[in-house]
Amino acid sequence: MSMCKKVSLRRKLKNLSIKFFCKRKKVMIDSIPIFSGAWPEIHNKGIMRIGNQCSFRSFRLRQSITVQTGAILEIGEGSFFNDGVNICATQSIKIGHHTKVGDMTYIFDTDFHQLSPEREMKNAPIIIGNNVWVGANSMILAGSSIGNNSVIAAGSIVVGEIPPNCLAAGTPAKVIRSLNIPDGWLRQ
Numbered sequence: 001m002s003m004c005k006k007v008s009l010r011r012k013l014k015n016l017s018i019k020f021f022c023k024r025k026k027v028m029i030d031s032i033p034i035f036s037g038a039w040p041e042i043h044n045k046g047i048m049r050i051g052n053q054c055s056f057r058s059f060r061l062r063q064s065i066t067v068q069t070g071a072i073l074e075i076g077e078g079s080f081f082n083d084g085v086n087i088c089a090t091q092s093i094k095i096g097h098h099t100k101v102g103d104m105t106y107i108f109d110t111d112f113h114q115l116s117p118e119r120e121m122k123n124a125p126i127i128i129g130n131n132v133w134v135g136a137n138s139m140i141l142a143g144s145s146i147g148n149n150s151v152i153a154a155g156s157i158v159v160g161e162i163p164p165n166c167l168a169a170g171t172p173a174k175v176i177r178s179l180n181i182p183d184g185w186l187r188q
Contacts, residue, residue, distance in 0.1 A: 022050075030077065038062045040081075045069040046089065051077030051097065058083050061104070071109075076130065078186075092125035098186050099128055102136035102154065109142050129164065131186055149181040 015032045018039075022029050025042045030052045037059035042048070046067040054075055056063055061084030067073045071089040076097035084104040087093065091109050101107075111122045124143030128134070132146050135154030146152065147164030156173040167176045 037083075040065050043067070046071035046073070048073045050075045051079065053078045055080045057081070060084070063087075082136070091123050093128075094126070095128045096130035096132060096148065098130060099132045099134070100187060101134045102138065104136055105134050105138045105140070107140040111142060131181070133187055149179060149185075151179065 018032050018035055021039065022033070025044050026048070027042065027044060028047070028049045030050070033050050034053070034055040036055065036057040040056050040058065040063040043066045046069055048065070048067045054077065057080070063081055063083075063085045064087070065073070066088045068088075068090045072092045073087065073089040074094045076095060076099065078098040079095055080100045082101060082103045085101050085107075086105070087107045089109055093107060093109050107126060109124060109126045114121045122142045126140055126142065127145045128140065129146055129148035129150065131149045132152070134140065134152045135156065137155045138152050139157045140146070141157065141159050144158045144160060144162075146158060146162045147166070149165045150162050151167045152158060152162065152173060153167065153169030153176070156169050157171045158168070159172045162168045162173060163175065165179045165181050167179055168174060169176050
């Protein structure tokens with residue numbers, strides 16, 4: 001068997017395995033996602049959708065994705081997730097098209113517990129727009145919204161609304177400056 005045929009056969013078998021993995025985890029896929037390195041650890045009791053040409057890269061730390069009963073996680077086409085990304089949807093998380101998520105980023109739509117007896121536990125949807133870049137070691141917390149084309153600097157914590165076309169950084173993340181993003185331009 002020629003080398004090209006062996007590579008083609010390996011690719012077909014890997015795609016078949018990924019398709020079976022997604023079906024077993026009840027993940028709806030538009031096309032077969034690209035898994036480089038370790039496959040994500042997925043605990044899906046809700047609805048999880050992955051758009052076309054999404055990529056999960058995990059050579060050092062595996063991603064962990066949890067969708068609890070009644071929750072929805074939607075990932076837009078062409079999105080990329082790096083090592084150690086941790087996502088937990090208890091209500092709703094929507095990640096737009098062509099979004100890039102850096103190493104060790106946490107995206108949680110819940111606080112998981114109360115801070116004090118008089119403060120209710122926060123559960124609120126998260127919306128991350130299209131063509132967003134979330135830098136490594138960031139946290140996107142319950143009720144956050146990030147507008148299209150924005151960049152969240154590494155190590156930032158988003159706890160509210162970040163408008164479109166801007167660079168935000170800090171704890172909590174604040175707008176640092178506006179970005180001039182032409183229509184149709186996508187981050188590589």
